Amino acid sequence: MHIVDRRLNPSGKNLANRQRFMRRAKSLIRKAVHESSASRSIKDADQAGEVALPAQGVHEPSFHRNSSGGMRDHLLPGNKQYVEGDTIPRPQGGAGGGGSEGSPDGEGQDDFRFALSRDEFVDLFLEDLELPDLAKRRVVDSESVSWHRAGYSVTGSPANLALLRTVRNSLSRRIALKRPKPADLQALRDEIAALSPDGEEGDRRIQLEEELTRKLRRTGLIPYIDPLDVRYRKFEPQPKPVAQAVMFCLMDVSGSMTEHMKDLAKRFYVLLYIFLKRRYKHVDVVFIRHTHQAQEVDEDTFFHSPETGGTVVSTALEEMQRVIDERYSPDSWNIYAAQASDGDNTASDNDKTAALLTDTILPVCQYYAYLEVGRDSEHFPPGFIRRDSDLWQTYSAICKSGAPMAMRKVGHRRDIYPVFRELFAKKTATTGAETT
Amino acid sequence: MNDFGGGIKVGRPLFEGADWEFGTIQRVHDAIEEIAIGELGLDVYPNQIEIIGTEQMLDAYSSIGMPLFYKHWSFGKHFARNEAMYRAGMQGLAYEIVINSNPCISYIMEENTATMQTLVIAHAAFGHNHFFKNNYVFKQWTDADGILDYLEFARGYIAQCEDRYGETAVERLLDAAHALMTHGVHRYPRRRSADLRSEEQRAKERRLHEERVFNDLWRTVPTKGVEKEDKSIEERRRALLQLPQENVLFFLEKTAPRLRPWQREVLRIVRIIAQYFYPQSQTKVMNEGCATYVHYRIMNRLHEKGLLTDGNMVEFLRSHTNVVFQPDFDDPRYSGINPYALGFGMMRDIERICTEPTAEDQNWFPDIAGSGDPMAVLRDVWANYRDESFMLQFLSPRMIRDFSLFHVLDDSNEPNLTVEAIHDERGYRKIQRALAKQYDIAWTLPDIQVVDVNLIGDRRLILHHRALNRVLLEERDARFVLQHLADLWGYDVLLKEVDPASDSVLKEHAATPRGGILQPDGG
Known part of the structure; x- marks a missing residue:
């Protein structure tokens, strides 16, 4: 008989089958992922999770008999009251006293549930999306490396000597090889000194002196610190984050922005954040809110603190410009900006905004997305043509000139994801086409 | 330690507690x-x-x-x-x-x-x-020596096909083959038992031979016009094609006109694996x-x-008691007869018949009752029976009573179910027969056969499903499988559901190939 321990075999043997299955059921899984992402809260939008597929989608058919009709025999255990010739009313729904046979493989028509890992989930969630102009600064960034601690080594420069580790090794070696301790030697010397050189004590003394010589020789042979004990701290180079990105969230928080609009904006920012995180090792987020004046704030204030005032968009762009100058040099950062607004702007500010955007912001940005959020229940009487907002008109002019910029309108939560996909869908032609 | 086994304790326990190494x-x-x-x-x-x-x-x-x-x-x-x-x-x-x-x-x-x-x-x-x-079923149908080698070959071969022809092509083919897997089994022994170890070798030789004798010129040789069909030609054709044929995969592998050699080989792999598992279901x-x-x-x-x-x-x-537990039919836990319970019960029952037979057992099982050597009887049983014949032969009245088995007939033409037999003197034989039938593969799987094909004309493949007791196929699935079948065959396929009692056609399904598995030959 052989006993084989298979527990240490490489796991993930089924990965190839799983990938084939995922590919097969891709359209179904994608649909399920989108549906389940709608019901998730923003925080765990990118977590692993279970999705349910309709069983029919990945059905494996086989010839088998219908579960009703014709003449069938049932053999059942546990007869209690029936005698031959009894009649039993036909049970409804197939199961029950008539005997439920179940489908051949025990598989019902239930949904097929299975768990997706976080990566698989996000992959499907953001499938076919790509960042425009992603490659811009990759070359610069991949050159730099940083040094990280990586355990100990037996060679190295004296500056990196790991003293503690070295002494610990030395101590254990000395104990193991029984190197005499200085205190023991001293005790032996004292004892010798206390004995007189002749008589019976003389013999004892000679004995002890021999022992002392032996021990001293041993001490000499076994060094206190041997080259074997020496350890150095080891460092290894690691490439710095291949690329880092900063994401500017600009939002109009003036009185005309309702909670609903802010919610829409927030959803959009969350998607953008997940998306950037997948592409860059390091993503910073900067929140800038503005009324008639702009200010960099933390996330909580950004979304929740109420504010009143007019609307001057250029202030936000100025603030963004300031932050970029201060902390995010376009040479080492990929800069993305997403602006959400209801479209209002002080009429006199439009020209300034346009100038700022074209001259200073867009040249340093990888991508600039403008999201115009509207009311959920915005209805216009038939025949009434809705006028484009000030900001929309201003921005469309810039957009048309082929800048790395896109703009969309969103009125309901369900539109956020499609709009997001639309913005970042893989494109072969130029970005920044406008739709209304 | 107390001594409730009655025997003499000799050894020290093999282990104590739950841990093992x-x-x-x-x-x-x-x-x-x-x-x-x-x-x-x-x-x-x-x-x-x-x-x-x-x-x-x-x-x-x-x-x-x-x-x-x-x-x-x-x-x-x-x-x-x-x-x-x-x-x-x-x-x-x-x-x-x-x-x-x-x-x-x-x-x-x-x-x-x-x-x-x-x-x-x-x-x-x-x-x-x-x-x-x-x-005997395992001996006849499976090759324990060769199965691991064959699976290794199958995996390698299919991986190779994926490399050569693309994953999609192989996947489509396997989908179709899997759908027909239940009908890719020979139910009756052929002349020669399968020797899996040589299958791989033979597959290689077949390919080599085909490559050697390939001559593109044959394609250009003009063929004779369509011969006039007569009765004897038709019969000979059927005999040549081994029709009717219940092993649909086998038929396709050998006869489907447009499959490529590697596709035939893949069908063969699926078929051989299906055959390997066939005894287990019996x-x-x-x-x-x-x-x-x-x-x-x-x-x-x-x-x-x-x-x-x-x-x-x-x-x-x-743990043993849990395994051999048989809930009654009206118990919410009931999900059919537990094979462990029934099997274990019957083996114990045979042991009892051999050692302490009652008058009833003497009457029912004169050959083994009181033989005194249950292991000899059981070894013989294990070697020479399958579920169906085992039930028919060894389901004793005692077992029927212990399980309180009863037989209910469900005829869709009648408003009510009727109890045909219960565990009494008049019912034993009926229950024995009915239970045996439930374990007969011919009754549990639909009986589908390839009956005819017109190779000279439109090449339409005709299959019959002999609908025992007028139970038809589940339609949705049948259509899917038939579609796969048509894809493999390459031409139209017709499935007739026939009432074996009257030979009247109850229902027909038809399918036309979609393409995808079969690429146009291109010359």
Whole structure:
């Protein structure tokens, strides 16, 4: 008989089958992922999770008999009251006293549930999306490396000597090889000194002196610190984050922005954040809110603190410009900006905004997305043509000139994801086409 | 230690408590072997015991228990499904999986306690192992020596096809083949038994031969015009095509006009694997009954010999009782007759008939009643019967009474169900026959045969489903499978559902090929 321990075999043997299955059921899984992402809260939008597929989608058919009709025999255990010739009313729904046979493989028509890992989930969630102009600064960034601690080594420069580790090794070696301790030697010397050189004590003394010589020789042979004990701290180079990105969230928080609009904006920012995180090792987020004046704030204030005032968009762009100058040099950062607004702007500010955007912001940005959020229940009487907002008109002019910029309108939560996909869908032609 | 086995305690217990290590497994195996071979007279393949973890068990589940298998999305699906169920706690995992191969491989779970490992080794490594080696259905249809090599070949071959022809093409083909897998089995022995070891060699030779004799010029040779059909030609044609043919995959592999050689080979692989599993479906009750009976005898014997502590014995009995539990039909837990319960019950019953027969047994089983050597009788039974014949022969009145079996007839033309027979004098024979029929593969799988094809004309393939008792095929699935069949055949396919009593056609399904599997030949 052989006993084989298979527990240490490489796991993930089924990965190839799983990938084939995922590919097969891709359209179904994608649909399920989108549906389940709608019901998730923003925080765990990118977590692993279970999705349910309709069983029919990945059905494996086989010839088998219908579960009703014709003449069938049932053999059942546990007869209690029936005698031959009894009649039993036909049970409804197939199961029950008539005997439920179940489908051949025990598989019902239930949904097929299975768990997706976080990566698989996000992959499907953001499938076919790509960042425009992603490659811009990759070359610069991949050159730099940083040094990280990586355990100990037996060679190295004296500056990196790991003293503690070295002494610990030395101590254990000395104990193991029984190197005499200085205190023991001293005790032996004292004892010798206390004995007189002749008589019976003389013999004892000679004995002890021999022992002392032996021990001293041993001490000499076994060094206190041997080259074997020496350890150095080891460092290894690691490439710095291949690329880092900063994401500017600009939002109009003036009185005309309702909670609903802010919610829409927030959803959009969350998607953008997940998306950037997948592409860059390091993503910073900067929140800038503005009324008639702009200010960099933390996330909580950004979304929740109420504010009143007019609307001057250029202030936000100025603030963004300031932050970029201060902390995010376009040479080492990929800069993305997403602006959400209801479209209002002080009429006199439009020209300034346009100038700022074209001259200073867009040249340093990888991508600039403008999201115009509207009311959920915005209805216009038939025949009434809705006028484009000030900001929309201003921005469309810039957009048309082929800048790395896109703009969309969103009125309901369900539109956020499609709009997001639309913005970042893989494109072969130029970005920044406008739709209304 | 008290002494409730009645025997004399000699040995020290093999282990105490729940922990085990490899030494324990070895000791347990040796102790069991002594009993199984020496006392029960079992005849087994050499054992190989492999210890696996949860993920590997799930792996084995998804590929029908085989250790190596080709890749297909459906296995990934089963894995995902089982994993989700297992993680949610809705489903436990089996303690073991055993493979009919030589050496006989038993997978046992690392989580099992020492008692469970003992039980599992007795059950799988000796019970199932003996059955695999000796039962005639297995002997006739499976090749335990070659199966692992063949699976290795199959995996390699299909991977090679994926490289050469693309994953999509292979996947489409496998989808179609899997849909027909239940009808890719020879139910009756052919002249020659399959020798899996030489299959690989022969596959290679076939390809080489085809490459050698390939001559593009043959294509240009003008053929004679269509000959006038007459009765005898038609009959000869059918005989040549071996029609009617119930092994649909076999028929396609040999006859489908437009399949490429590698596609035929893949169909062959699926068919041979289906054939390998065919005996298992015919002997479910006997196989489990045999294994359960063997482990029950062995565990008791180990305890008698003092090799198993009382505590471990109680743990075993608890697990054993769960396994052989048969809920009544009106119990919410009822999901059909438990093959472990029925099989174990019948084996114990045969033992009783051999040792303490009643007058009734003398009457029903004159050959074995009171023979005094139950193991000899059981070994003979395990070797020479399958579920259907086993029920017909050995389901005793006592068993029918113990299970309170009754037979209900459900005729869709009648408003009510009728009780045809119960566990009484008049009912025993009827119940025996009806139960045996339930285990007859011919009654459980729809009887579908290729009956005719017009190779000279429109090449339409005609199949018949002989609808026993007027039970038709499940239509949705039938249409899907028929579609796959048409894709493989390359021309129209017609399936007629025929009432065998009157030969009248109850229903027809038709399918036209979609393309996808068969590429245009291109010359």
